[in-house]
Amino acid sequence: MAFELLITFVSPDMADRVRSKERVMAWLESIGRTDIVEGVIDGVETELTDVESDTGLTTDERLAASPVALFDESEGVSRELWRELHNEFGAEVRANIHEITDDSWQRCWRESFTEFRTGKFFIAPLGDALTTPDGLIRVEIDAAGGAFGTGQHATTRAIIEMLETKLPSWSPKSVLDVGTGTGIYLILCHHLGVSRLAGTEISEDLVELAQANCDAAGVTADIRLADTPEFTESFDLIIANILVPVLHDLMPAIVALLASGGRLIVAGFVDKEEGPLVAKAQKHGLQVESVTSENGWKCVVLRV
Numbered sequence: 001m002a003f004e005l006l007i008t009f010v011s012p013d014m015a016d017r018v019r020s021k022e023r024v025m026a027w028l029e030s031i032g033r034t035d036i037v038e039g040v041i042d043g044v045e046t047e048l049t050d051v052e053s054d055t056g057l058t059t060d061e062r063l064a065a066s067p068v069a070l071f072d073e074s075e076g077v078s079r080e081l082w083r084e085l086h087n088e089f090g091a092e093v094r095a096n097i098h099e100i101t102d103d104s105w106q107r108c109w110r111e112s113f114t115e116f117r118t119g120k121f122f123i124a125p126l127g128d129a130l131t132t133p134d135g136l137i138r139v140e141i142d143a144a145g146g147a148f149g150t151g152q153h154a155t156t157r158a159i160i161e162m163l164e165t166k167l168p169s170w171s172p173k174s175v176l177d178v179g180t181g182t183g184i185y186l187i188l189c190h191h192l193g194v195s196r197l198a199g200t201e202i203s204e205d206l207v208e209l210a211q212a213n214c215d216a217a218g219v220t221a222d223i224r225l226a227d228t229p230e231f232t233e234s235f236d237l238i239i240a241n242i243l244v245p246v247l248h249d250l251m252p253a254i255v256a257l258l259a260s261g262g263r264l265i266v267a268g269f270v271d272k273e274e275g276p277l278v279a280k281a282q283k284h285g286l287q288v289e290s291v292t293s294e295n296g297w298k299c300v301v302l303r304v
């Protein structure tokens with residue numbers, strides 16, 4: 001049994017709804033709730049494209065303003081979060097608590113992470129029984145507690161594809177992953193030949209999880225609990241797949257850590273957010289090298 005706190009964004013104006021969702025997601029992350037599930041209603045995962053499909057909105061708009069859910073085994077925890085949300089955001093959001101009497105949400109979560117193959121890798125949940133296809137490198141990831149960073153989300157897949165196609169020619173010696181989640185990129189970068197690996201996370205649980213995933217894979221990485229990355233040495237490549245308000249805030253600290261000629265991969269935002277974010281990066285001296293898009297999510301490579 002669990003309790004679903006379903007949060008919907010209610011402004012009649014789409015731009016306001018998108019902004020509300022971004023602020024709520026950033027706030028949830030700031031209080032350590034990264035186990036946010038998008039597009040879940042009454043414990044059942046909805047196709048994001050089905051959400052409000054009768055409104056004439058584009059897929060990007062539906063995605064950007066879709067409901068989010070958080071699951072807790074204690075009703076008291078859900079109620080407390082509901083109260084804090086109400087204090088913080090008032091009428092901007094609507095939140096309801098539903099009791100989920102079966103394990104549908106956990107099933108959703110587990111089923112959303114099944115093994116998949118990329119050009120070079122076979123990425124699977126920890127302990128997966130399937131045999132690794134010939135010629136692929138096996139990477140097992142524990143995504144305990146719904147941690148983000150398994151490859152089931154379009155942004156993660158876009159970055160994985162970018163890493164495996166570009167790293168052989170970019171040949172970075174050092175990589176920093178800001179908001180490392182499960183630590184998946186650090187493990188892939190190790191297999192792609194990067195020797196110095198580091199990550200930051202704001203969630204203590206995720207620091208432990210990423211460290212455990214790296215240890216299990218035999219990967220040495222310096223993973224730190226931090227809301228702003230601070231290291232004494234610079235990095236050839238920095239990856240940041242985080243909500244766009246956080247990317248804006250972290251841009252100066254990230255740019256300060258880029259080595260001369262270094263690259264920054266940013267993802268986790270939709271079309272309309274690209275312009276302001278790129279403008280901010282350019283203000284800090286970066287230039288756009290490439291822009292790709294997957295399911296409406298952008299992935300931008302910037303260079304010093």
Ligand SMILES: C[S@@+](CC[C@H](N)C(=O)[O-])C[C@H]1O[C@@H](n2cnc3c(N)ncnc32)[C@H](O)[C@@H]1O
Nearest residue numbers: 034148149156179180181200201202227241242
């Ligand atoms: C969208 S997930 C990305 C996870 C993984 N890197 C991936 O791309 O699949 C964003 C992660 O950033 C973390 N995060 C949010 N704000 C952060 C900050 N200021 N510094 C470091 N990590 C942060 C969250 O806890 C979350 O795990």
